[in-house]
Amino acid sequence: MSTPAFQIHRLPQIDADQRHALADLLIDCVEGGASVSFMHPLAPERAHAFWHGVAEGVARGERALLVAEDALGIAGTVQLVLAQPENQPHRADLAKMLVHRRARRLGLGEALMRAAEALARDCGKTLLVLDTVDGSDAERLYRRLGWQSCGVIPGYALWPQGGLCATHVFYRALP
Template sequence: MRDYQVRRLTSVSAAQIQELAALLVDCVQGGASVSFMLPLGMDKALAFWRGVADGVERCERALIVAEDASGILGTVQLVLAQPDNQPHRADVSKMLVLRRARRRGLGEALMQHAEQVARDCGKWLLVLDTASADAERLYERQGWLRVGVVPDYALMPDGALCATTFYYRKLEPLALDNPVWSALGSGHRAMAQRNGLAARYPRDVSPLVGLREPSPQAFADLRAMVEVDEEVWLLTSNPLELPPEWELARVRYIDQMVYAGQGRAQPVAHAAPLLELGSDDVPDMIALAAETKPGPFVQKTITMGRYLGVRAAGGSLSAMSGTRMALGEFTEISAVCTSPAARGAGHARALMLTLMAQIQASGKTPFLHVKTENGAKQVYEKLGFVVRREICFSVIRRIA
């Protein structure tokens, strides 16, 4: 059991800068090749960490620390600010652990947390280099791939030349860990409303919004796009820490499921025809969604993808389903719903199989979200879906 915690600092206090400077000095005195030479004084170390703190405030860097009651024991950084043609990449930098705190798993814990922060920030390619054999063993245990060695790359703190070894790690499938942000930056880019670290669908399309990362700056960017008292929906890896301008209306975990069946889905013959739904069907679709509550469905939700439905003999819409978020290699199936009077006729299964086959024909993989206790989850499992992960669903309201 860990006797320390690992967390991301979204701002850095003067006291924390002091601790980080002492950590840097300790590591350099111990021979770490991290860009500094001996003797390293506190003034230079403090100046370095003040610069890092400025980068954290500008969301150019993510700073992760391991700490216990005595203070900061270790740290690692993600350099998030990259060239325009490399928005998916981050560099891992300055992995430092106090000499007295080593052999307690801090390095592994810091790297694991850094990978999750990278995912939350929309990064799926990480790059680093190291001159330490111990660090090489750590990275390789965690799945990092060695690129190669550059001889005489830098100086050790005592002035001796040393080589460095470059590694990289791909964090795929990143898109599913931050699905709304990913969709609004890829398959639904054309309909996205964006502001800095935040993006949203138009209000008449969906209440879903995405953040590159759940940082104070991202919430400030989102606030500029949301009216006071408006509620928006988020899907995130972890529960949100909200700034004071926001309040939490609802929160729960739901299951994210991905199709993992063998081969292509095969549509089945169905007694009722599966109809392509269009703009004329929207009033009936909104009414069915209001009755069955499969998720948000408003006037222009239909523009997010393709929707199919089944109508009863009298013309009423009995069941529907469609595609919603489109991101990279994945397409979401959503709004799977059947009116109570029409349940048991196999409508949902027929609709699902047809949509799954269409998604696969386009070279994509189907996925969906479902409440853990929803009986439909068993239907999805029989169709070949498996739970990939729990994901946090939050409804938040702007209050100021």
């Protein structure tokens, strides 16, 4: 069995260099057409501001951030939104699973998802939810990994270059 070309780990805090690398990753994904809440072109200042907010949530323990690094640096990431309403302490939202275009089709997305599920279990979570663009590569990955479909919401968001896209909502009960 070969060793993966990337390492996944949890960031307990996000320093300036990591925030810069994460901003570059987000910009790459938006440039590549990913509908991840931002429009193209994504200004570096806006990407940095987003990751600054994530860093604050990580520092408060409201979010967990996993990153995958390859020889060139951060190549992927995924977040678990751990802070939920008081009647949902068993649940977390999986958010912003991003894989740099240089690292796609290498198993990194699947590895990030498996790591996020393991981390959620470690945090005492038994239910995960997420949404993704309907018909996307990510949707196919989630289905392959056993996530259950809740349905599709048409016209939910805009593609980075404009035009409406539908979102597909999924959940996964963790054993």
